[in-house]
Amino acid sequence: MIKEQKPTVFVVDDDAAVRDSLRLLLKSVGLPVEVFESGQDFLDAERDDRPGCLVLDIRMPGMSGLELQVKLNERHSILPIIFITGHGDVPMAVEAMQAGAVDFIQKPFRDQDLLDRINQALEKDAGSRRMLAERNMIRKRLESLTPREREVLDLVVAGKANKVIAGDLNLSQRTVEIHRARVMEKMEAHSLAHLVRMVLEVERPDE
Amino acid sequence: MASKHTQAARGAAARQARSRQGLEYRAVLDAAVDAIIVIDHVGTIQEFSQAAQRTFGYAPEEIIGRNVNELMPEPYRREHDGYLHRYMGSRDPHIIGIGREVRARRKDGSLFPCDLAVGQVRGIEPPRFIGFIRDITARKEAEEQLRRSEAELRLAQELANLGNYVMHVGGDTSDYFSPQLHRILGVQPGETVARDEFVGRWVHPSDRKRVVVEFARMEAGKSALDIEYQVVLRDGTGKHLHHLSQAVFGPDGRVQKYVGTIHDITDRRRAEDEARVLQERLTHFSRLSTMGEMAAGLAHEINQPLSAIATYAQACQRLLRQPEPAVDDVVAALEQVNAQALRAGEVIRRLRNFVKNREVKREPVNCARLLEDLRTLAETDARLHNIRLRLDCQEPLPTVYADPIQLQQVILNLVRNAIDAMLDAPEDRREVVLMTRELADGEVEVTVADHGTGLAPEATEHLFNPFFTTKASGTGLGLAISRSIVRAHGGRLWHTPNDDCGVRFHFTLPVSPAVTTGE
Numbered sequence: 001m002i003k004e005q006k007p008t009v010f011v012v013d014d015d016a017a018v019r020d021s022l023r024l025l026l027k028s029v030g031l032p033v034e035v036f037e038s039g040q041d042f043l044d045a046e047r048d049d050r051p052g053c054l055v056l057d058i059r060m061p062g063m064s065g066l067e068l069q070v071k072l073n074e075r076h077s078i079l080p081i082i083f084i085t086g087h088g089d090v091p092m093a094v095e096a097m098q099a100g101a102v103d104f105i106q107k108p109f110r111d112q113d114l115l116d117r118i119n120q121a122l123e124k125d126a127g128s129r130r131m132l133a134e135r136n137m138i139r140k141r142l143e144s145l146t147p148r149e150r151e152v153l154d155l156v157v158a159g160k161a162n163k164v165i166a167g168d169l170n171l172s173q174r175t176v177e178i179h180r181a182r183v184m185e186k187m188e189a190h191s192l193a194h195l196v197r198m199v200l201e202v203e204r205p206d207e
Numbered sequence: 208m209a210s211k212h213t214q215a216a217r218g219a220a221a222r223q224a225r226s227r228q229g230l231e232y233r234a235v236l237d238a239a240v241d242a243i244i245v246i247d248h249v250g251t252i253q254e255f256s257q258a259a260q261r262t263f264g265y266a267p268e269e270i271i272g273r274n275v276n277e278l279m280p281e282p283y284r285r286e287h288d289g290y291l292h293r294y295m296g297s298r299d300p301h302i303i304g305i306g307r308e309v310r311a312r313r314k315d316g317s318l319f320p321c322d323l324a325v326g327q328v329r330g331i332e333p334p335r336f337i338g339f340i341r342d343i344t345a346r347k348e349a350e351e352q353l354r355r356s357e358a359e360l361r362l363a364q365e366l367a368n369l370g371n372y373v374m375h376v377g378g379d380t381s382d383y384f385s386p387q388l389h390r391i392l393g394v395q396p397g398e399t400v401a402r403d404e405f406v407g408r409w410v411h412p413s414d415r416k417r418v419v420v421e422f423a424r425m426e427a428g429k430s431a432l433d434i435e436y437q438v439v440l441r442d443g444t445g446k447h448l449h450h451l452s453q454a455v456f457g458p459d460g461r462v463q464k465y466v467g468t469i470h471d472i473t474d475r476r477r478a479e480d481e482a483r484v485l486q487e488r489l490t491h492f493s494r495l496s497t498m499g500e501m502a503a504g505l506a507h508e509i510n511q512p513l514s515a516i517a518t519y520a521q522a523c524q525r526l527l528r529q530p531e532p533a534v535d536d537v538v539a540a541l542e543q544v545n546a547q548a549l550r551a552g553e554v555i556r557r558l559r560n561f562v563k564n565r566e567v568k569r570e571p572v573n574c575a576r577l578l579e580d581l582r583t584l585a586e587t588d589a590r591l592h593n594i595r596l597r598l599d600c601q602e603p604l605p606t607v608y609a610d611p612i613q614l615q616q617v618i619l620n621l622v623r624n625a626i627d628a629m630l631d632a633p634e635d636r637r638e639v640v641l642m643t644r645e646l647a648d649g650e651v652e653v654t655v656a657d658h659g660t661g662l663a664p665e666a667t668e669h670l671f672n673p674f675f676t677t678k679a680s681g682t683g684l685g686l687a688i689s690r691s692i693v694r695a696h697g698g699r700l701w702h703t704p705n706d707d708c709g710v711r712f713h714f715t716l717p718v719s720p721a722v723t724t725g726e
Contacts, residue, residue, distance in 0.1 A: 015511050017547050021518035024540055028525035059507070061590055086507045108514035111521035 007122045008052035011035045012042045012068065013084065014060040018107075022055060025111055031118070039068035051129055053080045053121035055114075058092050058104070066092060069099050078128050080121035082114075138198045141187045149186070152179040156192070157199045242340040246275045248333035250291050262321075262342050264314035275338075280312050295333070303327050303336070311340060320347045361386055368471040374402060375464045391448075391471045393440045402465075411437035411445070425454050426462055435472065447476040490692065491564045493684040494616045498562050500623055504587035508554050512547035519544045557584055561615060569696075571719050572609045574643045574651050575600035581615050585622045585641075592626050594637045601644040607651050608719035613692045617700075620685040621655035621712045628659025628709065636708075650698070650715040658709040662702070670702070689714075 009031050013019040019035045026033040032052075036042040040063055042054075054072075058065040065083055072079065083096045083104035093104040102124060103117045145153060148169075155165045162180065166173040189195035236243050242259035246252055252275050255267050263270070263278060270277075276287040294300065306324035313319065321340050328335040364370060370388025375381075382399040389396050392409075400409070402422075410418050414436035425432040432452040439445055452467030498505075519540040526537050561584065578598055589596040618641070625639045636658040643653050662670070669675040671690050686700075693700040693714045700714040 015515070017515035017543060017550075018511060018518070020543065021515040021522065021540070024536060025518050025522040025525070027536070028522045028529075059591070059593075061593060061595060064593060086510050107510055108517040111518065111525070 005051050006032055007125060008032045008034055008050050009055060009118055009122075010042065010047075010052055010079070011055045012037075012039060012060075012065070013055075013057040014038060015057070018057070018084075025114075026118075029115060039063035039065070039071070042068065043071060051122075051125050053082060053102075053118060053125055055082050055084060055118070058083045058085045058089055058096065066096060066099070069096060069101065073099065078125070078132070080124050080128075082117050082121055084109075135202050138187075138202045142199075142202065144186050145183060149179050149183050152176060153183045153187075153195075153199065156180060156183070157196050239339075240341075242338075242342075244275060244278070244338045244340065245328075246336050246338070248291065248295055248335070250274045250276060250288055253335065259340065262313075262319075262340065263311070269314075278311055280310055280318050283309070284312075300327075306339075308343070319344050364388075365390075368474075369468055370471075371466075371468045372399070373464055373466050374399070376462050380464075388469060391446070391469060392438075393442060393444065405438075409438045409440070411439060413437070425452060425465075428454065428456065432467065446471060446473045448472065486691070487564075487567065489684065490613065490616070490688050491562075493620075493688045494612075495562055497616065497620050497623055497685060498558070501584065501588045501619070504589075504591040505554065505558060505584070507591055508583070508587035509551050512551040512554075515547045516544050516551075519547070554583060554587075561612060561619075563612075565612070567610050567613065569608050569610050571606040572611050572614060573604060573606050574614075574653060574716075575602060575604050577611055577614055578618070578641055578643060578653075580611075581618055584615075585619060585639075588623065589626055589639060592630060592637075593634075594626055594629055594639060596622070597638055597640045599640055599642040601642075604643055604645055604651060605718040607696075607716040609696050609716055610692075613696075614716075617689040617692050617714065618653065618655065620689050624685065624712070625655055625657035625659065625710075628657050628661075630659075632659055645718070646715065649718045651718060652713055652715050654711050654713045656705050656709065656711040658705060658707070661704065661708060662710055667702075671700075 009026050011019055011022045011026075011033060013022070013035070014037060016037075019037070023033050023035050034045075036045065038060060056065045056068060063071075069081055072081075080102040081096070081100075083093060083101050085093050085104050085106050089106075096104060102121050105114055105117060142150070142153075151169060152165060155168060160168070162173055162176045165171075166176045169176070171179075183189075184195065187195055187198060189198065236254060237257040239256055239258055242262040243254065243256035244252060244259050245254035252271050252273055255263075255265065255270050260266060274288070276284045279287060290301070294303075302323070302325050304326065306322060309321060309323045310318045311321050311323075320343050322343055324339040326337045326339075328337060364385055364387035368387070368391065370391045371385045372388055373383045384392075384394070384397075384399050386396065389398065392400065394400060406415065406418055406422065418434060418436050421432055421434045424430050432450060435447065435449045437445055437447055449470040449472045450467060451470075452465050454462045455464045455466060457463040523537050523540050523544075526532050526540075557580070578600060582596070582598065586596045622639055622641070629637055629639070638658065640656045641653070642656070643651060646652050666675075671686050675687075690700045693716070696716050698714055698716040700712070702710050702712045705711050
């Protein structure tokens with residue numbers, strides 16, 4: 001199992017008062033929080049891909065919130081983003097949502113509304129991270145297979161019976177059965193269905 | 208014999224005396240400047256002096272023996288014989304010893320005005336009459352000329368609404384008010400108003416002190432009076448007057464009299480007032496529209512502290528609900544709540560100041576401080592469009608004498624234009640620079656530079672025309688009004704291309720005269 005990290009809420013806002021008030025609010029509900037004055041500061045910070053979410057002011061001098069979002073996407077960041085917008089920023093918010101932001105909230109906001117959104121974002125982040133961890137685990141298991149075992153696995157996942165596989169690979173049916181048992185063991189699969197689901201999980205075309 | 212001899216001698220002496228008298232009489236007749244004509248009781252001319260010959264153009268042989276009525280125009284010519292006849296009957300003089308102004312007729316038929324005096328030679332019967340005739344053509348012309356110029360002066364004063372006066376100090380010489388002055392001041396013809404009463408009761412109280420000071424300066428011989436003030440007439444009418452006056456000093460160094468003109472400038476003032484009100488309204492309108500263009504930025508600027516306040520307050524509630532509240536955090540948050548409320552209030556105060564319709568008030572202004580003051584308003588707008596605002600102020604900077612709000616209006620308008628010109632500019636060029644510096648010739652220059660699209664040649668031409676705009680929602684008044692504000696402050700407003708791209712707008716203001724303190 002991967003080690004469990006407590007998620008951090010990152011706040012990027014150029015307005016010192018807004019930034020500081022958010023820091024205090026999040027602290028008051030016991031959420032670890034780190035604040036940044038600009039998009040560049042955030043990019044430069046060593047975050048080690050910690051879990052959490054990003055609360056981001058959409059309008060900032062220099063690098064705007066939207067520009068930071070683009071840069072994070074380029075870096076394949078999975079950090080969920082909640083945009084803070086002012087009055088009349090709906091078109092920008094729409095753009096942000098289309099670029100994958102989880103949510104946006106208009107200033108001034110009710111604390112509970114923001115906290116709810118943050119919790120949802122953190123859940124989403126945890127979910128994404130769980131999924132990523134699982135995929136990594138599956139990949140590791142796949143990597144432990146011998147080339148022959150991998151061939152057997154691919155044909156099993158393709159739905160072929162042992163007899164057909166033996167024919168395809170020019171092996172005895174008994175040998176195929178031994179490989180297949182090794183595969184199930186190495187992949188820690190409870191059932192054929194479980195095995196198929198794991199393989200499909202890491203080999204989805206959108207990955 | 209002796210007696211006969213004596214008698215003869217006496218007779219010769221008498222003859223001689225008579226002859227001498229005759230010569231003297233002749234000499235008097237010919238030397239007299241006035242024309243002298245002697246007639247008998249029926250009007251026949253007996254004597255016609257040399258002056259008479261010159262005046263009437265007759266030689267003696269042409270006129271002596273003829274009726275004097277030939278020297279008169281009708282109807283006297285026709286009636287003169289009748290006058291003589293009546294006098295001979297009644298001996299009641301109508302003209303003799305009195306004299307009058309009549310018209311006489313020259314040989315060539317032309318008429319001329321003359322003073323006529325008639326005397327009767329006493330002691331002979333039938334009587335003879337001597338007429339003295341003085342040609343007064345020149346005097347008449349002078350009188351006519353005077354009358355005409357007086358009429359012209361009166362008309363001119365009436366047209367110009369200008370009256371003049373002469374006021375004496377002490378003595379018994381009467382004061383003079385011209386007819387138009389009577390009309391301006393609403394007093395009866397011939398009436399004058401004493402100076403003390405005029406200053407003390409007619410001059411508007413708000414102007415009185417100034418008027419007293421200026422009158423005193425004139426009295427002291429320091430300067431002529433040249434002052435504008437308001438008066439309230441007896442009927443309550445208010446008037447604006449422009450008063451010019453000079454004291455005339457006697458040999459003893461004291462003021463003898465005051466000579467002056469009073470110009471009724473009420474109508475002009477009223478027109479000026481109306482024009483000023485209109486201009487002020489337009490200026491205010493333009494300020495409001497500039498502010499309207501900046502509304503989004505300002506809303507943002509007020510929203511920031513409000514949002515921080517809301518968040519701090521909510522955080523405080525949560526902190527205080529905890530079993531062991533972090534009091535330090537709460538105190539710090541409340542301090543911030545206070546600071547942010549003041550920040551929002553400050554934005555609103557500046558906004559209110561800026562859009563308030565108010566009297567134009569000039570005061571010494573430090574341009575660097577003005578720019579610093581204006582920064583909040585300008586920066587919100589710039590930030591909203593992701594544009595940087597940079598201030599570059601020379602320090603120290605002399606003060607200028609100006610209306611600070613109007614100056615802010617000019618600068619904000621230029622900043623707005625600069626921002627609009629850079630909406631599509633690349634990130635590294637999105638900067639507006641505000642500069643102030645002192646020029647060598649006693650002026651302060653303010654420059655607003657952008658790196659925008661620059662000005663199209665056809666735009667340059669109409670840039671300062673009212674209602675010319677390149678913006679979809681512009682009024683076209685901004686630059687026109689900015690220029691008129693700057694001009695009203697004695698400065699200039701112009702533009703130059705910026706070094707690499709974009710435009711620089713510059714304006715100058717004269718440095719205010721050194722303010723002396725403690726005087």
